[in-house]
Amino acid sequence: MLTIKIEMKQITIMDDKIYAEAGVLLPYIAQVAYQHGLGGLEWAWGIPGTVGGAVVMNAGAFNYEIFDYITHVDLMNRNGDLVRKEARDIRTTHRFTDINTSEHIIVGANLRLTKKDKQVIMEKVRQYKNYRINTQPSGLTLGSTFKRHFDEKAQKWVSAGYYIDKCNLKGVKIGGAMISEKHANFIINHNDASYTDVLKLMRMMRESVQEQFNIILEPEIKVWLSQSELKLL
Numbered sequence: 001m002l003t004i005k006i007e008m009k010q011i012t013i014m015d016d017k018i019y020a021e022a023g024v025l026l027p028y029i030a031q032v033a034y035q036h037g038l039g040g041l042e043w044a045w046g047i048p049g050t051v052g053g054a055v056v057m058n059a060g061a062f063n064y065e066i067f068d069y070i071t072h073v074d075l076m077n078r079n080g081d082l083v084r085k086e087a088r089d090i091r092t093t094h095r096f097t098d099i100n101t102s103e104h105i106i107v108g109a110n111l112r113l114t115k116k117d118k119q120v121i122m123e124k125v126r127q128y129k130n131y132r133i134n135t136q137p138s139g140l141t142l143g144s145t146f147k148r149h150f151d152e153k154a155q156k157w158v159s160a161g162y163y164i165d166k167c168n169l170k171g172v173k174i175g176g177a178m179i180s181e182k183h184a185n186f187i188i189n190h191n192d193a194s195y196t197d198v199l200k201l202m203r204m205m206r207e208s209v210q211e212q213f214n215i216i217l218e219p220e221i222k223v224w225l226s227q228s229e230l231k232l233l
Helices: 026-035 042-046 051-057 118-135 160-166 195-213
Strands: 011-014 017-021 070-077 082-086 104-112 141-144 149-151 156-158 177-179 186-189
Touching: 011 026, 017 026, 026 042, 026 051, 026 118, 042 118, 051 104, 156 160, 160 195, 177 195, 186 195
Parallel strands: none
Antiparallel strands: 011 017, 017 104, 070 082, 070 104, 141 186, 149 156, 177 186
16 A cells, blocks of 8 residues: 655746646745746735645636646656646646545646736735735635636626526525625634535535526535535535
């Protein structure tokens, strides 16, 4: 049996490219990019995730995604062999890649960024930060609970929060979990919420949107459930 302990937190910079190992935090790599006058990751300053997770989920914000910048990804298979995949060979959509995480572990990713004036970078970071402060709740949240939905008729992506808000669910509570009154796609740990509280609230959100709009929202967060718990979602 092969046991792997993941402590991959190194960053290598060469010209306009950054190689980041899977354990590097997104805000940290964004700050390093800024320090070297490299733009493109301004959106990542406020996302508390790792490069590995960002790669698997194709993380992003403000209409940017990490695969806008990735050139290749290094993986490790079950035998401990390293495998390199070019970005063009990885299928991606909104908050999705076809990387099989049951067969591979993310080791690191190479990103090509753009040389940019540091003041311009920081101004964009401030804009994004102010937007988040004004539109998203603080405190203990799951982040964005459901993925955006592509409206075929309008030919555009629509925030899940738009549909949940139209169902008048802001402020609704189940146990210690509450749908944020500031942004309907955020669930807040209002009062020592359990994971069951959260799952029941997610189910209410999905069912309400499906009933009113005939849309099935897809979770943006990863949920691991036993067979007996699946009925909660």
